[in-house]
Amino acid sequence: MCKLKRMADAGVKKYKTVFGGVILTVALGACAANSASSERDVLPNAFQDAGGTADAFPSSYFGEYLAGREALREQDAAVALDYFENALRQQKDDSILLGIALQAALAKGDIQRAIALAPEVVKGEGDNSSAYLVLAIDALSRKDFTLAEENLAKTENTGFNVLLKPLLMAWIKLGQGKTDAAIAELDALDKYNGFDALKQYQAALLADVSMDRARADAQYAKSLAGPSGRAVRLVQSYGAYLDRTGRRDEVRALFEDYLDKYPLSPTIQIEMEDLEAGRPLEPIVSSPLDGAAEALYSAASIIGQERAVGVAATYIYFALLLEPDFPMxxxxxxxxxxxxxxxxxxxxLYSDINPQSPYGKNAQIRAAWATYKLGRMDEAKSRLEAVASEYPDDIESLVVLADVSRDAKDWAQAARDYGRAIDRLPTFEERHWSLFYARGIAYEQSKQWPLAEADLLKSLELRPDHPQVLNYLAYSWVDRNENLETAKDMLIKAVSLRPRDGFIVDSLGWLYYRLGEYQNAVIQLEKAVSLEAADPTITDHLADAYWRVGRREEARYQWQRALWLDPADDQVPLITEKLKNGLKDDIKAQN
Incomplete structure (x- = not known):
């Protein structure tokens, strides 16, 4: 039985804000110039005559174009751009080729090349929102707010533009000295759900930069009272604003309250150190360009949650063009x-971040993880040990060190390193449940059950009724044929908390199976398979339950399907034997 799939996430693995995908043209403004059903989507203009058929051109040109498209599909934007550039040397005025070259430049993060291509792209027909957005960003970077407004106005109000366009237009208006108009631009966000916090934050920044103290006081107060009140960027910005306006006592109270809630915040910790040392607090935003960069960063953070990594990355490149010194x-x-x-x-990228910045320690830790993923485990561990030595009271580097061993299936070493992190804690708080959970799993996987059981129970003590911990501990008891009634209560509770988690539902079904309640086992395991249809272990469990209730042909089909689903190597002979001979009454179910 592969328990690790039930592990989900121990809470020690770093969560990220952005996800996969690199194709930008549609997403940047729902602005694809081409239709997916058209032959002109497949071939640039130069390959088509009036009837839409291909003309004869040098094979090298056609090959460069096709190779570029394939490289884009493979998410290798740098190679794709090289191919498209080669093709453009032969057909420099082809509008479709120009558009896809712009797409590749944006995906690569080559904003200067995108700026060079954009004026040519906008000469073509269709929706050229991506190109106009590039031109608007370029104009902003040169503080040409009038031209920036003209180009941004030409982008369509579709796709992610419904978020970005009002934000950028607000800062453009502020650059023109129109504070009321700037804040009014944000009202466009009211048409959509989920943007309230961002609107309040941006309105506070606009009022702050405009030096309208009464309005800034009101906007910051509104933001802090609203859904954005927990955002570290807002707290940091408000703290700097209070400091500039002579209210240091209020800054201290603000930061202390935040650190009470989020004691591990490196940003506010460093801000507090500056405050204690009497150093002035630097504002996050001090100009319309800074504000536009902050807006792009905020937009990237939000749309990254929509699994649009390519668009998020492009917005960050835009932000860095406006504000090169932007470590976040x-x-x-x-x-x-x-x-x-x-x-x-x-x-x-992590290596470029100043180690002394508020984000330096985290960047060093993530750089070590990247080093590990590049296949250099010893170097990664050395990096993490160095961070652990530099910050003797900190646990993050040790947790990631343990994660490296866990990822490499070195469970005994993972348990030791999680233990080193735990040993650094002066007291145990609720948020530390995940450390005991992770170490408990490492102990269990390394066959140290008494230690594993103690850690899993400690995790539940710190975070009662957490479904992942309930599931892992109860399933382990079921596997060991121990504490079955307690395990039953725990799994029923876990399923009630996570009814659509197929692994937890499977655990309950497997418990019923072990108790001999085969009909109940079938009900739960059928549900589990419907939730996790591609998991071989759950499928194997359902087959066992079918056999016990006399549904022999269905059982054999499910065992065969389990083999098709690529089970663990040690499970293959067990499933094969059951497929051949079925289950015998005197044989306990295989896990």
């Missing part, structure tokens, strides 16, 4: 690289 943006960009499995790119 570089961190987010590195995370997009991680989510695309671009580990060398991620390592390079």
């Amino acid at each position: 943006a570089r961190v987010l960009l590195a995370e997009t690289a991680e989510d695309r499995d671009k580990w060398q790119e991620a390592l390079d």
Whole structure:
């Protein structure tokens, strides 16, 4: 039985904000110039005559174009751009080729090349929102707010533009000295759900930069009272604003309250150190360009949650064009690289972040993880040990060190390193449940059950009724044929908390099976298979239950399907034997 799938996430693995995908043209503004059903989607203009058929052109040109498209599909934007550039040298005015070259430049993060291509792209027909957005960003970077407004106005109000366009237009208006108009631009966000926090935050920044103290006081108060009140960027910005306006006592109270709730925040910890040392607090945003960069960063964070990593990355590149010294943006960009499995790119980006910045320690830890993913485990561990030595009271580097061993299936070492992290804790708080959970799993996988059981019970003590912990401990008891009635209560509770988690439902079904309640087992295991149809272990469990209730042909089919689903190597002979001979009454079910 592969228990690790029930592990889900121990809470010690870093969560990220952005996810996969690199094709930008549609997403940047729902602005694809071409129709998916058209032959003109497949071939550039140069390959078509009036009837839509291909003309004769040098094979090298056609080959460059096709190779570029394939490279884009493979998410290798740099190679794709090279191919399209070669094709453009032969057909420089082809509008479709120009458009896809712009797409590749944006995916690569080559904003200067995108800026060079955009004026040519907008000469073509169709929706050229991507190109106009590039031109608007370029104009912003040169503080040409009038031209920026003109180009941004030409983008369509579709796709992610419904979020980004009002944000950028607000900062453009502020750059023109129109504070009321700037804040009014944000009202466009009211048409959509989920943007209230962002609107309040941006309105506070606009009022702050405009030096309208009364309005800034009111906007910050509104933001802090609303859904954005827990955002570290808002707290940091408000703290700097209070500091600039002579209210240091209020800054201290603000930061202390935040650290009470989020004691591990490196940003506010460093802000507090500056406050204690009497150093002035630097504002997050001090100009319309800074504000536009912050808006792009915020938009990237939000749309990354919609699994649009390519668009998120492009917005970050735009932000860095406007504000090159923006470490949080570089961190987010590195995370997009991680989510695309671009580990060398991620390592390079993390390495560019100043180790002394508020994000330096985290960047060093993530750089070590990227090093591990590049196949250099010893180097990764050395990096993490160095961070652990530099920060003797910190546990993050040790947790990731344990994660490295866990990922490499070195469970005994993972348990030791989680233990080192736990040993650094002066007291155990609710948020530490995941450390005991992770170490408990490592102990269980390394056949140290008494230690595993103690850690899993400790995890439940810190976080009662957590469904993952309930499931793992109860399933382990079922596997060991121990504490079955207690395990039953725990699994029923876990299923009630996570009714659509197929692994937890499977655990309850397997418990019924072990108790000999085969009809109940079938009910739960059928449900589990419907939720996790591709899991071989759950399918094997259902087959066993079918056999016990006399549904022999269905059992054999499910055993065969379990083999098709690529089970663990040690399970293959067990399932094969059951497929051949069935289950014997005197044989306990295989796990």
